[in-house]
Amino acid sequence: MRELSAGYGQGQVLHGLDLDLSAGRALALLGRNGVGKTTLVSTLAGLLRPTGGRVLLDGRDVTGWRADRLARAGVALVPQGRRVWPTLTVHEHLALATRHGGRTWPTGRVYELFPRLAQRRRHLAGQLSGGEQQMLVIGRALATDPRLVLMDEPSEGLAPIVVDEVAEALRAVVRDGLTLLLVEHDLHLALGVTEEAAVMVRGRIVHRRPTPDLRGDLPTMQRLLGVAA
Structure with a gap:
């Protein structure tokens, strides 16, 4: 994206933001609350119309x-707050999401990634725990055979043991070459599953580097993210 601007009404949130993400790479998008991370995800997913700049997908x-058009082009969203359809079963969620016969992520492969979903395939989504619903939403995104997955706070509200399960699944799909933009407040998760991290401040990207380097740079993390010593 180039010089991307967006906001709500008269309020501007993104201010000429520049960010590149290469195919097959995983990038953590970090920042304090209110800096524009969810606004950026919403703009890239087509839920919010930009007021300036350009968004390119594979050069297009x-x-x-x-x-809906972006979804058909291969952009998948894992939204904050999960947003499942409570009266549909797990299997119905995945069947509805499957594109092109599920060439890359057929339903069976999603079940291999999340065995708990396989066990609950006939359960209604509204009957699942919060962690199981999060697994379902991630699986639903993968079932679309996406070129790019946008994830907004996938660990929100989850027990630590479930966060570990989600992290292991994300590491697996990243190793498989998934292109991922991950917004996540849990730095252990975010820096543990991605290759690079970018930090937002007031609607702009102000810092970017490989995640191992950022993890070892406590002064920068303290200054930009408020991480305690």
Whole structure:
């Protein structure tokens, strides 16, 4: 994306933001609350129309495309707060999401990634625990055979043991070459599953480096993210 601007009403949130993500790479998008991370994800997913700049997907200008058109082009969203359909079963969620016959991520492969979903395939989504719902939403995104997955706070509200399960699944799909933009407040998770990290401040990217380097740079993490010593 180039010089991307977006906001709500008269309030500007993104201010000429520049960010590149190469195919097959995983990038953590970090920042304090209110800096614009969710606004950026919503803009890239087509839920919010940009007010300036350009968004490119595989070199193709997709600026201002609607969410449904972006989804068909290969952009998948794992939204904050999960948002499952409570009266559909696990299997129905995955079947509805499957694109092109599920060439890369058929339902069976999603079940291999999340065995708990296989065990609950006939359960209604509204009957699942919060962790199981998060696994379902990630699986639903993968079932679309995406080129790019946008994840917004996948660990929110989850017990630590479930966060570990989600982290292991994300590491597996990243090793498989998934292109991932991960917004996550849990730095252990974010820096543990991605190759690079970018930090937002006031609607702009102000810092970017490989995650091992950032993990070892406590002064920068303290200054930009408020990490305690």
